[in-house]
Every structure is written in structure tokens, then in C-alpha cells.
Amino acid sequence: MKLRVLLFAVLAVTILCSSWTAAKDDEIETPRLTKTGPLTPDDLFEIALRHSPDHQKTVYDASLNGVGVRSAWGTLLPSLDVGFSISQSSFFTQTYIEADGTVSEYPRRELIPAPVQFIDDSTGYSWIGWDPSADSLEFVYDAAEEKTRSSNAWVSLQETINLGGQQYFGIRNANISSRINDLSVSASEMGLLFSIRSQYYAVLSNQRLLELAIEVLEQKKEQHRLAKARYEVGSVTELDVLQAEIDVGNQENAIISAENDLKIAQEELNRVLGVALDSEFELVDNFSIFEPTYSLNELVQSAIIGRPDYQQYLESERMQANNVHIYRGQFFPNLSASLRHSRSENSGANVDFTTEPRNRNTTLSLSLTWNIFSGFSDEEQYQQARVNLKKAKHDLKSQEQLLEQDVREAYYNLLETHKQSRVTEKNQELASRQLALEQERYRLGATSQLNLRTAQVTYEQAKADYISNVFTFWSNLASLEYSIGKRLQ
Incomplete structure (x- = not known):
């Protein structure tokens, strides 16, 4: 009795410990990044590979590749069953x-x-x-009354070979599924890198816009100071002072909006990384526009070779071709073989169960089965597989056109921002000079506040356009790299 209690206690503790360990393994922690040295997009990409929930789900799917392939090969191997049973029956006829x-x-x-x-x-x-x-x-x-006991043990070995080749093509499809899962991981990585870079540039753009808003606030405070000084000497009316003060207040509100936009962009970047939304870290801000010297035809060819999603369509077409062979194989017979050995022993209720039954029975069978007619269902499945193959070919062609369109669009957008950069860079230089001249003229009383405010607005717009153009260029470059499936920088 004590031994049974001890065994039960050990079993209960083992189950509880296993459950606690499994529950602990299922916990997903969200790390928090603290301020460190400046992080590049590649640094953040390495972090996201470990913590992005969406990417991890794709990785988990790919982790089943080996099991799926082994399962397909297992269809060629015999199945082995073993068993042992005991039973007791009794009857009483009143x-x-x-x-x-x-x-x-x-x-x-x-x-x-x-x-x-x-x-x-x-x-x-x-x-x-x-x-x-x-x-x-x-x-x-x-009254008839009887009790009997029975002990049975058996081992069974069974093997079935599809003479139509279904198992062979099933193995090929399992390998294709494995490659598709690997390509899904690659596609997830490319998509993750694109999302990180796009949001990275959005954060930097908002940082520069915030710096611009602070710079403009200082300029408007200086203009307010000049307006007060000129008002005190009677060279302008109080309206100039009031307008300058309003401009300062409006710019303070603009800073609040810029800070909010930056915070939202930072938290969106943290979400993409899979880290805590309130994580804080520095970014590298050394991006400038360069002249893209890429060949469009080479980019399209690179996309056909390197785009994981396009490769998935290729693999899907191969899988549909294998499915045609699989369903055509249903018209062929199946060869089955089995070997079963069993032992049994019956006894009265006064005899204990035995683990070594003495009665033996061995059965060996070999059969060939051929499904001659099944209501046209096999024919329907075969024809459907052929249609699916044709559709897969058209899907591949459509995807090839979409792929080329994506590359061309991303390439044209990159060239557009590069050409615009020359104008925006020149405009910001001219606007900066214009604002400096108007500020000096206003200080000397040679121009009106309206002209100064116009120059200020022009400067803000030109500066903001330049900032937007720089990071739009890099976002378009990221889009081009995503469209061809590899990096260009």
C-alpha cells in the first residue's frame, strides 16, 4: 500500500512539473530596448528576426519541414502495430x-x-x-452462470504500395512544400527588412521635421523681438507685434504636433521590431541622395531569380503537376501485404490473467486491389487536377507580369525622387538666402512683415520638401530592393 502511494505521488509531481515547464516555455516575452549607440537598419533587422511575432510564426511553419518530408517517406514503409488486452466476461441467466x-x-x-x-x-x-x-x-x-477471462497479445505488420506512383509523387510534393515554407521565411525576411527600413526613414524624417520646427520657432521668436523693437521706436504698428506673437504661438503648436508624429513613428517602428513600444534607442542619420545607376532589364531579371514569392509560384506549379500524376495513379491497382501474429488464452475466473498466452495464430496475406468504378469521382479529381495545373501556369504568368510591373514602378519612383532632389536642394538653399535677406531688411526697416512672413513660409516649405525628398528617395530604394528580392546597397 505504501509503495502504491509513493508511486502515485511521484507520478503526480512529474505531471505537475511537466505542465509548469511547458507553460513556461509557451511564454513570449517582449524585450525593451534601452538607449545604446546608434543603431542602423541592419542592426534593427537582426533584432526583429528574433522578436517579430509575424516572422516567428513563419519560422515555426518552416520548422515542420523535416516532419512533413519524413511523413511522406513513411508512406513507403510498413506500419507496425502491437497490442495486449485482457478481458473478463460473466453472465447469469435467471x-x-x-x-x-x-x-x-x-x-x-x-x-x-x-x-x-x-x-x-x-x-x-x-x-x-x-x-x-x-x-x-x-x-x-x-440458472446458467459463468465467468471467463481472456488474455490476448498481437503484433501486426502491414504494407501497401500504390502502383500508380502516388507515394512517389507525394514525396516530391512534400519536398516542394518544404521549399515553399523556406521561401516563405525568405519572403518574410524581405518584407520585415522593407518594413523596418521604411519606418526607420519615417522616424528620421520626423526627427528632422521636429528639428526644423524648433529652428523655425527660434526664427519666429527673433522676428517677434525685432517687431517689438521696431514698435518701440515707432517704425511699425502694434499689429506687427501681435502678428509675430501669434506666429510664435502657432509654431509652438507645430512643435507639439511634430513631437507627437515622431512618437507615433517611433512606436510603430518598435511594433515592427517586436519590442516594447516605449523602447528608446538612437538611429544613424547619415543618409543623402546619390545617383542610381541601375539597369532596368537587369533589375527585372534579378527579380525573377531572387523574389521568394515568385519562386513560390514556380514551386506551386510543380506541385500541381505532381497532383495530376497522383490523381491519375488512382486508376492503377494497389498491392498490399500483411503479417499478423497473435497469442491468446481463455480461462475461468479463478485463474489469473497471463502475459504469456499459449495459443498461437499467424496470418500472412498478399492482395492486389483495383478500384474499377467509383461513381466517376476519380475521373472528377483527375480532371480537376489538370485544370488546377493550367490555372497555376496562368498564375505564374500573371505573377511574372506583376513582378516586372513592381520593379518598373519602384525604379521609376526612385528616378523621380533623384531628379526632384536637385530642385529641392537648390530651393532650400535659395529659400535660406531669401529668408536671411528679408530678416536683415526687416531689421533695417526696408521691408514689411508680410514679405518677411512670406519668406519664412517659403523657407519652411522648401526645407520640409528637401527632408521629405531625401527619405522618400531612400524609401523608394527600399521598395526597389524589395521588388527584386535582394539588396542593392
């Missing part, structure tokens, strides 16, 4: 049915004539008969 259909209970009594031996004196032949005049014999039938 009632029986009389000749007239009534139900009676045991014990049942029956009177029959006593048997008599007759002898033929002439032949010496003897036989048993019944003498109605003799005393009858009474037979008593008690």
Missing part, C-alpha cells in the same frame, strides 16, 4: 421462455420417463427405450 411463450424463472424442473433396456432374445440385440409405466425421473436445471 429466466427462460416456456413452450406457450410465458416467461419462467430458474430453477426449471422437468419429469421424463425412466429409460429401460430392451433385449431381443432371438438376436441378442439390445436398445434403450422408455417405459411409460415406470417411475419418471426429475431433472432440475439451475
Whole structure:
């Protein structure tokens, strides 16, 4: 009794520990990044590979590749079953049915004539008969009751070969599924890198816009100071002072909006990385526009080779071709073989169960089955597989056109921002000079506040356009790299 209690306690503790360990393994932690040295997009990409939930789900799918391939190969291997069973049965029959259909209970009594031996004196032949005049014999039938026990053990080996080649093409499809999962991981990595870089540039753009807003605030404070000084000497009216003060207030609101936009962009970047939204870290801001010298035809060819999603369509077409062979194989017979060895032993209830039954039975079988007709379902599946193959070919062609369109669009957008950069860079230089001249003229009383405000607005717009152009260029470069499936920088 003590041994049973001890074994039960050990088993319970083992189950609880296993459950606690499994629950702990299922916990997903969200790390928090603290301020460190400046991080590049590649640094953040390495972080996202470990913590992005969406990417991790794709990785988990790919982790089943080996199991799927082994399962496909397993269809060529025999199945092995072993078993052991014990059973006990008992019955007790209390009632029986009389000749007239009534139900009676045991014990049942029956009177029959006593048997008599007759002898033929002439032949010496003897036989048993019944003498109605003799005393009858009474037979008593008690209620039927019995208990039996049975012990059985068996081992079974079975193998089925599809002569139509379904198992072979199933293995090929398993390998294709494995490659598709690997390509999904590659596509996820490319998409993750693109999202990180796009959001990285969005954060930097908002940082520069915030710096611009702070710079403009200082300029407007200086303009307010100049307006007050000129008002004190009577060279302008109080309207200039009031307008300058309003401009300062509006710019302070603009800074609040810029700070909010920056915070939202930073938290979106943290979400893409899979880290805590309030994580803080520095970014590298050394991006400038360069002249793209890429060949469009080479970019398109690179996309056909390097785009994971396009490669997935290629693999899907191969899988559909294998499916045609699989469903066509249903028209061929199947060869099956099996070997079964079993042991059994029956006993009464007063005999214990045994783990070594003595009665043996061995069966070996070999069969060839051929499904001649099944209501045209096999034909329907085969024709559907052929249609799916044709559709897969058209999907591949459509994807090839979409791929080329993506590359061309990204390439044109990159060239557009590069050409615009020359104008925006020149405009910001001219606007900066114009603002400096108007500020000096306003200080000397040679221009109006309206002209100064116009120059200020022009400067802000030109500076913001230049900032937007720089990071739009890099975002377009990221889009081009994503469209061809590899990096250009």
C-alpha cells in the first residue's frame, strides 16, 4: 500500500512539473530596448528576426519541414502495430421462455420417463427405450452462470504500395512544400527588412521635421523681438507685434504636433521590431541622395531569380503537376501485404490473467486491389487536377507580369525622387538666402512683415520638401530592393 502511494505521488509531481515547464516555455516575452549607440537598419533587422511575432510564426511553419518530408517517406514503409488486452466476461441467466411463450424463472424442473433396456432374445440385440409405466425421473436445471477471462497479445505488420506512383509523387510534393515554407521565411525576411527600413526613414524624417520646427520657432521668436523693437521706436504698428506673437504661438503648436508624429513613428517602428513600444534607442542619420545607376532589364531579371514569392509560384506549379500524376495513379491497382501474429488464452475466473498466452495464430496475406468504378469521382479529381495545373501556369504568368510591373514602378519612383532632389536642394538653399535677406531688411526697416512672413513660409516649405525628398528617395530604394528580392546597397 505504501509503495502504491509513493508511486502515485511521484507520478503526480512529474505531471505537475511537466505542465509548469511547458507553460513556461509557451511564454513570449517582449524585450525593451534601452538607449545604446546608434543603431542602423541592419542592426534593427537582426533584432526583429528574433522578436517579430509575424516572422516567428513563419519560422515555426518552416520548422515542420523535416516532419512533413519524413511523413511522406513513411508512406513507403510498413506500419507496425502491437497490442495486449485482457478481458473478463460473466453472465447469469435467471429466466427462460416456456413452450406457450410465458416467461419462467430458474430453477426449471422437468419429469421424463425412466429409460429401460430392451433385449431381443432371438438376436441378442439390445436398445434403450422408455417405459411409460415406470417411475419418471426429475431433472432440475439451475440458472446458467459463468465467468471467463481472456488474455490476448498481437503484433501486426502491414504494407501497401500504390502502383500508380502516388507515394512517389507525394514525396516530391512534400519536398516542394518544404521549399515553399523556406521561401516563405525568405519572403518574410524581405518584407520585415522593407518594413523596418521604411519606418526607420519615417522616424528620421520626423526627427528632422521636429528639428526644423524648433529652428523655425527660434526664427519666429527673433522676428517677434525685432517687431517689438521696431514698435518701440515707432517704425511699425502694434499689429506687427501681435502678428509675430501669434506666429510664435502657432509654431509652438507645430512643435507639439511634430513631437507627437515622431512618437507615433517611433512606436510603430518598435511594433515592427517586436519590442516594447516605449523602447528608446538612437538611429544613424547619415543618409543623402546619390545617383542610381541601375539597369532596368537587369533589375527585372534579378527579380525573377531572387523574389521568394515568385519562386513560390514556380514551386506551386510543380506541385500541381505532381497532383495530376497522383490523381491519375488512382486508376492503377494497389498491392498490399500483411503479417499478423497473435497469442491468446481463455480461462475461468479463478485463474489469473497471463502475459504469456499459449495459443498461437499467424496470418500472412498478399492482395492486389483495383478500384474499377467509383461513381466517376476519380475521373472528377483527375480532371480537376489538370485544370488546377493550367490555372497555376496562368498564375505564374500573371505573377511574372506583376513582378516586372513592381520593379518598373519602384525604379521609376526612385528616378523621380533623384531628379526632384536637385530642385529641392537648390530651393532650400535659395529659400535660406531669401529668408536671411528679408530678416536683415526687416531689421533695417526696408521691408514689411508680410514679405518677411512670406519668406519664412517659403523657407519652411522648401526645407520640409528637401527632408521629405531625401527619405522618400531612400524609401523608394527600399521598395526597389524589395521588388527584386535582394539588396542593392
